[in-house]
Amino acid sequence: MPFKPVENPKCPKCEKSVYAAEERVAGGYKYHKSCFKCGLCGKMLDSTNCSEHEKELYCKNCHARKYGPKGYGFGGGAGCLSMDTGAHLGGS
Ligand SMILES: [Zn+2]
Ligand SMILES: [Zn+2]
Secondary structure, eight states: OOOOOOOOOBOTTTOOBOOGGGEEEETTEEEEGGGOBOTTTOOBOOTTTEEEETTEEEEHHHHHHHHOTTSOOSOOSOTTOOOOOSGGGGOO
């Protein structure tokens, strides 16, 4: 079945359905109130002091420490670059 009925959104933390009464929204995802805490220090968050990063929630402090205020510190990501076209395999 390609089409599924619309279900309650899933909490990215525990992958269980989130109902409106307990939802907390961050970064376009819906979390349980009890899942809405910092992934590093475990502090409970609310919508004013949370930072979402790839479905993981952090408090402002931990997010700044982990990712930096400018958003760099993730290593540049050039490691997978491959420009090898295989031309050198063609013989002469
Ligand atoms: Zn949850
Ligand atoms: Zn934290």
